[in-house]
Amino acid sequence: MMRNRMKKKDAQSALIQSYIGSSEKQQQLYKKTLIVVILSQIFGGAGLAAGITVGALLAQDMLGTDSVTGIPTALFTLGSAGAALFVGRLSQRYGRRFGLASGFLAGGLGAIGVVFAALTNNIFLLFGSLLIYGAGSATNLQARYAGADLAGSRQRAQAVSMAMVSTTFGAVAGPNLVGVMGNFATSIGIPALAGPFLLAASAYILAGLVLLILLRPDPLIVAKAIATAQKTDSKLQVAGNSxxxxxxxxxxxxxxxxxxxxxxxxxxxxxxxxxxxxxxxxxxxxxxxxxxxxxxxxxxxxxxxxxxxxxxxxxxxxxxxxxxxxxxxxxxxxxxxxxxxxxxxxxxxxxxxxxxxxxxxxxxxxxxxxxxxxxxxxxxxxxxxxxxxxxxxxxxxxxxxxxxxxxxxxxxxxxxxxxxxxxxxxxxxxxxxxxxxxxxxxxx
The missing domain is CATH 1.20.1250.20 (MFS general substrate transporter like domains)
Structure with missing residues (x-):
């Protein structure tokens, strides 16, 4: 097993090294990364919009008062802020693939927690799950950076813009499916207002799996390898490009x-x-x-x-x-x-x-x-x-x-x-x- 692991690690290292001296391969990976990010953002946008559309209504329905309707948004925002830091640090250490996939999968688990909270009428589980659900929003925003890791200086803004446009498709579809998902939830014995969170859970988990499976090799890891190679080039060191x-x-x-x-x-x-x-x-x-x-x-x-x-x-x-x-x-x-x-x-x-x-x-x-x-x-x-x-x-x-x-x-x-x-x-x-x-x- 140890030998197989070493072989796999060596093969991965060789693959990353193959991109360092080839601008053509770098551009190919840049384009592939954009496609994967765009696909994940479509799912991520649906997960974001579907859930936040009814979060306040679900809290109102469970407690029977308007006084708590602002709490879901506050928890969602707080969870998003904490997850942004967590996803950023994971990405820095292990690469975009692992960091972004972890954030989306956490958002999906949070959405599942909301569904169980509605089923059990547990307001504390609802609030805790909404906090975790916020990770999906943070990841959805941070995914825009992945497309720019291998972009040239004159491509970076366009790479970011493509990720943002793709989010629109999911964000528009999500709220429009609220009624459909509500009816589906009712048909399987789940409160109607929890229905959109079923969609959110599926969308976030799919976004995470897309990144986990398809974002190979990792664009940030390749970008780091390229930067390291440039750093050791004596000509670039003389130019102060360290x-x-x-x-x-x-x-x-x-x-x-x-x-x-x-x-x-x-x-x-x-x-x-x-x-x-x-x-x-x-x-x-x-x-x-x-x-x-x-x-x-x-x-x-x-x-x-x-x-x-x-x-x-x-x-x-x-x-x-x-x-x-x-x-x-x-x-x-x-x-x-x-x-x-x-x-x-x-x-x-x-x-x-x-x-x-x-x-x-x-x-x-x-x-x-x-x-x-x-x-x-x-x-x-x-x-x-x-x-x-x-x-x-x-x-x-x-x-x-x-x-x-x-x-x-x-x-x-x-x-x-x-x-x-x-x-x-x-x-x-x-x-x-x-x-x-x-x-x-x-x-x-």
Whole structure:
């Protein structure tokens, strides 16, 4: 058995080594990785959307009160934040395949736990399972990094955008299957509201298995091997292109700030828009229409955004994100609350600004990190993204309660402009640190 294990390890090492000197094989693996990630993201999107659609309703039904309807979202977000760190560290140590598959499988187990909680009417099991279920959301977000591991500097944003677009298909399908899964659950003796979690469990587990089986060889492990080979090349050492110089701290901060700020602004305004519309007599159908346009704007433009980020630069698109969010806030604040056109316009701009920010910020972060720390750093940043969304959603209610929806929207728009001096600061820092320019010339 030991001999077979050694042979298997040697064969795997030889396979990884075969990619180091062949740019053609690297491109082939890059394209294969994108296909596998896209497939997993379709399932992952369905798992994410199907479950969160009815989580609050299930808690309300089990306890018979509205006072706990916010707890599922809070637990889901907290679980997502913790899992982001866990998945990032697993990926850094064992590769994307193991890290991402573990996250999706954990999300699937959490969804199964929710179903058992509904069957046994156990609220503590429900809350604990929702916490674990959040791992699927974190993994769904981190999978975008896997496609960029072997991408060239002018391909990274497009690789991220492909993963995001593929998430849309599952995210759209999930909520539309809520009724079907509810009927199926009832037919087998499970509460109807637990039905979508059956879909979520199946989708997350399938996403995990797709990655576990098909993501071979692991793109991050291959990228590490390539970086190690480059590091030992004497010519590259003379040029200062050593792995020890591959951490651009300003670039990491700038990329993280872009994603954290845009997540905060987007979540704050989006969370309170349905409440705002309800105060002015809009129907649930109208609310669904506005949020539907918003979600579409968050993901569907990704391919174009990725192309623009790679073509005209990370900094330009990050600044475009801030400006778009500002315009969204102004339209939301000054537009008539009775006008569906104004509301849709504001929320579409909000989704588009978030899209610009997430893709440009991700590209900046990937550019600014080395393979030796990349996955761990990405996981830590995604923790910040999850927490910023939770804080934005929580603070938005307080602002609207004490002031107004208009004040919230304007304040969020102005807040987003803080990204502009951060991006300028990061660009200035890049030119002051020539040892980092060799390897991060496209980072900002």
């Amino acid at each position: 792995d020890t110089f591959l951490l651009n701290k300003r670039g990491v901060f700038a990329g993280a700030a872009v994603m954290v700020f845009t997540q905060f602004v987007m979540t704050a305004i989006m969370t309170m828009t349905p409440i705002h519309m309800g105060h002015y007599g809009h129907t649930l159908q109208a609310v669904g229409l506005v949020i539907g346009f918003h979600i579409g704007a968050m993901f569907l433009p990704s391919l174009v955004t990725g192309y623009l980020v790679d073509k005209i630069g990370r900094a330009v698109m990050a600044i475009a994100s801030a400006v778009t969010l500002l315009v969204s806030g102004i339209v939301a604040a000054l537009g008539s609350a009775d006008s569906m056109v104004a509301l849709v316009t504001a929320l579409v701009l909000l989704g588009l600004g978030w899209n610009f920010g997430l893709i440009s910020g991700t590209a900046i972060l990937v550019d600014a990190t080395s393979t030796s720390t990349r996955a761990k750093t990405q996981g830590s940043v995604d923790v910040g993204i999850a927490l910023s969304g939770a804080i934005g959603g929580g603070l938005s209610g307080l602002v609207v309660a004490h002031f107004s929806y208009g004040i919230l929207s304007i304040a969020c728009g102005i807040f987003s402009l803080l990204l502009i001096p951060i991006i300028i600061w990061a660009r200035i820092g890049k030119h002051k640190e020539p040892s980092q320019i060799q390897v991060t010339e496209n980072s900002i």
